[in-house]
Amino acid sequence: MLNDLLATRVNPDVPSALSGLFVNDPDPRAISFAAGSPNESLFPVAAVKEAFNTAIDTQGAHLFQYQSTQGNPDLRAKLAARIGKWGRVTTTADHVILTVGGQQAIELVAKALLNPGDEVAVEVPTYVGALAALDLYQPTYYGVGLQADGLDLDVLETTLKRHPGIKLLYTVPDFHNPTGITMSVAKRQQLVALANRYDFIILEDSPYRDLGYDQGPLPAIKSFDTEGRVIFVSSLSKILMPALRTGWLVADGDLLAAILKVRQASDLEATGVTHAAINAYLDANDLDAHVTVLKDHYREQCAAMVAALRAYFPDEATFTTPAGGFFDWVTLPESVDVDQLLRTQVMPNAHVSYVPSTNFYPARDVHNGMRLCFSGLTPDVIDAGMHRLGDQMKAAVRGVKPVF
Numbered sequence: 001m002l003n004d005l006l007a008t009r010v011n012p013d014v015p016s017a018l019s020g021l022f023v024n025d026p027d028p029r030a031i032s033f034a035a036g037s038p039n040e041s042l043f044p045v046a047a048v049k050e051a052f053n054t055a056i057d058t059q060g061a062h063l064f065q066y067q068s069t070q071g072n073p074d075l076r077a078k079l080a081a082r083i084g085k086w087g088r089v090t091t092t093a094d095h096v097i098l099t100v101g102g103q104q105a106i107e108l109v110a111k112a113l114l115n116p117g118d119e120v121a122v123e124v125p126t127y128v129g130a131l132a133a134l135d136l137y138q139p140t141y142y143g144v145g146l147q148a149d150g151l152d153l154d155v156l157e158t159t160l161k162r163h164p165g166i167k168l169l170y171t172v173p174d175f176h177n178p179t180g181i182t183m184s185v186a187k188r189q190q191l192v193a194l195a196n197r198y199d200f201i202i203l204e205d206s207p208y209r210d211l212g213y214d215q216g217p218l219p220a221i222k223s224f225d226t227e228g229r230v231i232f233v234s235s236l237s238k239i240l241m242p243a244l245r246t247g248w249l250v251a252d253g254d255l256l257a258a259i260l261k262v263r264q265a266s267d268l269e270a271t272g273v274t275h276a277a278i279n280a281y282l283d284a285n286d287l288d289a290h291v292t293v294l295k296d297h298y299r300e301q302c303a304a305m306v307a308a309l310r311a312y313f314p315d316e317a318t319f320t321t322p323a324g325g326f327f328d329w330v331t332l333p334e335s336v337d338v339d340q341l342l343r344t345q346v347m348p349n350a351h352v353s354y355v356p357s358t359n360f361y362p363a364r365d366v367h368n369g370m371r372l373c374f375s376g377l378t379p380d381v382i383d384a385g386m387h388r389l390g391d392q393m394k395a396a397v398r399g400v401k402p403v404f
Contacts, residue, residue: 008116009136023342023353030351031385033372036177036326039301040376042294043241044285051281055273063276069264071098071248072275078282079234079248087209087220089232091250097259098270102207102235102247106170107133108266109203109231109249112258114139119166121159121200123151125329125360125369127177130170130205141362142166146176150183153190160198168201173221174209175325178360178371182323185218192224200229201255207235207247210291212324213299228252231259236278238326239291244274298326304379305372305386312390314397326375331357336396337367345396350388 023034056063070076076093083089099105106129114120114137122130124143134141142163144156151171160166171191173183183191195202204221222232228251235247251259263269305328309319319330332338339356346352357369374382 009138023347025347025351025353027351030353031377031381031388032353033374033377033385033389034353034355035376036371036373037376038238038242038294038326039297042297044281044290047285048241048244048277048281051284052273052277054280054284055276058280059276063273065272067269067272069260069269070094070096071270072272072279075275075279075282076248078279080250082287083220083222083232083234083250086217087206087232088223089220089250090223095250095252095256097249097251097256097263098275099247099249099263100267100270101237101242101245102205102233103129103133104266104270105233105235105247105249106130106203106205107136108259108262109168109233110134110137111262111266112255113168113201118168119163121156121166121169122362123171123176124362125178125357125366125371126170126362127172127205128355128359130172131360131362134170139168143362146179146181148181150176150181150187151191153187153194156191157194157198160194160200164198166198166200168203169195170203170205171221172205172208174206174217175211175322175327177208177325178327178355179329180320180322180325180327181329182212182218183221188219188221189224191221192226192230195229196227202230203233204230205233207233207238208325209234210239211295211298211326213295213302214323222250225252228255231255239287239294240278240281244278246270246274246278295324298324298375300379301374301377301382302328304382305374308383308386308390312387314390314394316397317393326373328372328374330370330372332368332370332393333397334368336393338370339367341392341396346389346392350392352385352389352392354389 073093076096080091080093080096110133116138118139120139121142121144142159145152209217222230232250306321316333317330320328339358355371357366358364
């Protein structure tokens with residue numbers, strides 16, 4: 001069989017962490033809390049259309065030529081200035097690489113750093129897309145739990161002492177995917193100190209950092225970097241449009257050179273046409289004003305989600321109260337298998353979907369949590385869907401069978 005010729009990293013018997021994540025329900029009553037998608041009614045379509053026209057009119061045929069591996073220099077300069085203003089990261093366009101979404105940035109970092117068996121620390125739960133990218137390079141994972149103010153640094157340090165070969169830590173510090181938790185400033189600074197002491201690299205993935213409902217972004221972990229060992233990753237997908245497929249990273253020294261090397265082998269460069277259009281959009285529009293509109297909407301949607309959790313879910317459930325971003329995380333008693341419930345009860349009976357917690361753990365071994373995304377739904381739809389979902393969860397808690 002041809003399967004015998006495949007690399008072990010694409011083992012056909014082990015599906016991607018992203019495979020089958022969002023189950024389609026054709027029922028007209030279906031409500032999905034699964035996909036982490038921005039609210040498309042808020043996309044600045046007319047302004048972006050004008051920006052593409054401006055870029056083409058200004059640069060003509062040359063716009064469609066090969067450009068640079070790092071990407072549009074003017075856009076890189078704007079992003080460097082933005083993370084300087086909102087994240088207190090002192091950097092320049094020379095240290096910025098434009099990527100095909102934040103997902104490619106994560107994969108490029110994994111490709112540049114990881115050999116099979118290399119040891120990686122991740123928050124648990126963690127972003128499923130990061131697991132999909134890291135899995136390809138066959139690391140050995142160590143999970144570190146989250147507290148209300150972010151990564152449990154005591155557990156992390158214990159893990160580092162036991163496994164001194166850990167070379168990479170992956171974290172989503174701002175309005176975490178999937179829990180909505182934000183890492184405190186003190187922990188950000190302490191995390192860099194641990195990285196310096198135990199000699200590992202931090203991959204800081206921060207696509208939601210602009211979307212704090214009531215406060216500006218916290219200083220990035222990268223702002224505390226004293227040895228060039230933090231790689232900052234972000235994206236315009238959550239604050240502009242996902243289909244523009246524009247992510248970006250900030251790195252220094254040997255890390256920057258290594259990422260550029262694998263980038264050249266991967267796709268030479270990202271799309272110059274799109275990046276020129278985004279640059280034109282930023283020249284003509286106030287991105288921060290647009291972000292304020294987004295935050296006003298997402299604040300209302302999050303409040304509807306939290307209110308519905310309080311009103312409709314069983315008392316045995318716990319949940320986070322995000323201060324920004326797209327997600328809430330719900331934990332049910334350990335005996336509840338929310339994956340099984342989704343397939344056998346919730347979707348057939350209530351026509352509501354969510355992402356089960358197994359997807360967010362490297363070993364896929366935690367069954368009693370769920371990620372709920374509220375960003376694409378109106379408060380009324382959120383309330384109706386959560387009422388139906390809450391009824392299912394109450395029934396499950398009352399009559400659940402143990403997970404073996």
